[in-house]
Amino acid sequence: MPLTTGDVEPFGSGLVVTGAEKHNHSSPICFWDVRQPSAPVVSWGDQHYEEITQVRFHPRESGRLISASVDGLLCQSQFNAILTPVEEDSLQSVIQTACPIDAFAFTPTARNPELLAIWSPMQTALFADLQSGDLLGNLGDVRRFSGGEASQIIAFDASPETDCPIYFSALPDGRVQVFLIRSMVGEGGVELVSELAGGHCEAVRSVLYLPGHGVLFTGGEDAKVIGWSINQ
Amino acid sequence: MPSTFALAQLSSYSKQNPSLNDIIFSLKLSKDQSKLLASTSSGELRLLSAHTLQATARVPVTKARLVDFHFTSPSTACTVSSDGRLAWWDFRARNRAIVNIQSKPKLGYTNSQITFFSLS
Numbered sequence: 001m002p003l004t005t006g007d008v009e010p011f012g013s014g015l016v017v018t019g020a021e022k023h024n025h026s027s028p029i030c031f032w033d034v035r036q037p038s039a040p041v042v043s044w045g046d047q048h049y050e051e052i053t054q055v056r057f058h059p060r061e062s063g064r065l066i067s068a069s070v071d072g073l074l075c076q077s078q079f080n081a082i083l084t085p086v087e088e089d090s091l092q093s094v095i096q097t098a099c100p101i102d103a104f105a106f107t108p109t110a111r112n113p114e115l116l117a118i119w120s121p122m123q124t125a126l127f128a129d130l131q132s133g134d135l136l137g138n139l140g141d142v143r144r145f146s147g148g149e150a151s152q153i154i155a156f157d158a159s160p161e162t163d164c165p166i167y168f169s170a171l172p173d174g175r176v177q178v179f180l181i182r183s184m185v186g187e188g189g190v191e192l193v194s195e196l197a198g199g200h201c202e203a204v205r206s207v208l209y210l211p212g213h214g215v216l217f218t219g220g221e222d223a224k225v226i227g228w229s230i231n232q
Numbered sequence: 233m234p235s236t237f238a239l240a241q242l243s244s245y246s247k248q249n250p251s252l253n254d255i256i257f258s259l260k261l262s263k264d265q266s267k268l269l270a271s272t273s274s275g276e277l278r279l280l281s282a283h284t285l286q287a288t289a290r291v292p293v294t295k296a297r298l299v300d301f302h303f304t305s306p307s308t309a310c311t312v313s314s315d316g317r318l319a320w321w322d323f324r325a326r327n328r329a330i331v332n333i334q335s336k337p338k339l340g341y342t343n344s345q346i347t348f349f350s351l352s
């Protein structure tokens with residue numbers, strides 16, 4: 001059964017989590033302890049019923065795990081009692097997005113430190129509050145913000161300078177468009193603020209945004225890794 | 233909230249690294265921000281200097297698909313491969329995989345074995 005995603009616990013516990021494709025009506029989430037890697041510490045099999053596309057430990061709070069799947073569910077779990085694998089007790093909240101989830105990203109703002117961006121293979125995007133489990137806004141198909149071009153979402157991120165989420169969209173010719181999301185509802189809340197052109201000649205697949213250091217890195221199908229300085 | 237966004241004026245400061253020949257799927261930065269890891273379509277990891285973008289290590293992780301990876305320190309990383317392998321790599325030790333778990337889920341559970349190997 002192929003693995004599809006994994007994450008390392010960021011607080012030094014030695015835990016690693018993996019997600020997998022669907023197998024025997026179950027898509028397991030397995031916890032591993034790198035100090036005792038002969039078997040998973042715990043396997044959860046009841047949270048998702050389709051391929052798991054992303055698992056991530058919460059970046060600021062230990063004991064919290066977020067998982068997403070093709071089944072459209074975004075699950076938030078606690079694993080304080082990981083050695084007692086009672087899966088039902090671990091599940092804290094489930095957000096139903098009604099579309100397959102490709103990926104999610106933490107996009108905290110001052111107003112909403114638990115803001116999460118979620119997007120689908122159909123290029124739709126929405127936002128949820130991890131704390132409450134509520135859906136806060138649905139951008140719909142974001143390709144319309146690119147003028148209907150064949151763009152692909154690369155990443156969502158937080159933008160501390162503006163205190164708004166941003167997202168990066170790849171065009172087939174290598175350009176990257178940067179959108180600022182001033183509002184998650186309505187048509188006027190998404191603004192094209194920058195376009196990276198002249199660097200890549202094929203579609204960009206990855207963006208690393210480091211606003212605090214004035215740097216952004218991109219990598220793409222043309223085998224290039226490019227660093228961009230952010231002039232402020 | 234600022235009326236303009238800083239990314240409106242971007243410029244490239246580094247161009248193509250000629251040693252990279254595969255599609256770059258994903259990029260990650262070490263916590264001390266000195267190193268970049270790039271995963272490629274051939275299942276490799278390339279360790280790059282975040283300052284010069286020069287490759288300093290090349291790790292053929294898998295012949296399957298490298299689906300996820302994370303720095304665990306500036307010189308070590310964890311990889312997740314579609315063939316079920318979960319591995320830790322130490323770039324200082326001549327690209328040696330320090331822990332390699334081959335997960336073989338069976339009937340909803342996961343059996344595994346640990347192997348240690350070096351890359352020539």
